[in-house]
Amino acid sequence: MSDMADPTWLDRRELTAWKQFLSAGAVINRLVDQQLKQDAGLSHPQFEVLARLADSPDGRLRMTELAGAALTSKSGLTYQVGQLEKAGFVAREGCPSDERGIVAALTERGREKxxxxxxxxxxxxxxxxxxxxxxxxxxxxxxxxxxxxxNMKNRSG
Structure with a gap:
């Protein structure tokens, strides 16, 4: 870890690239969210949950696994899965291998959505x-x- 008393500042090119990355990400996320809401009535995080479940071998993931890959916070994920469950797109089930674990399962209606x-x-x-x-x-x-x-995977353990 670098010494806070002697930071390595970003040069002009690095800072410009960083700002452009943040700006492009924000615009893309906003436009994707608008498109998904308009076309399918889903938020971007809800779409990501459905997509990640669909990519899993049996359409099921433990909530902890889903949280590790989600574009939202743990509490945000719980809320989004709750909304998807109310709509019939996801079902929450107990985890067979861990009585405290919860599994999110993609329903057929969720696959259609x-x-x-x-x-x-x-x-x-x-x-x-x-x-x-x-x-x-x-x-x-x-x-x-x-x-x-x-790099992000190495930092997150």
Missing amino acids: LREAAVGHAALVRELFVDGMSRKEFGALAEGMDALHR
């Missing part, structure tokens, strides 16, 4: 995130994001 939302979502992500760059630029971004992801 995800399919409904996915077409517009994919089109908007392509428009906002992929198509604005050349293949070479996107390749460099993808490599950089892989490096950031690895």
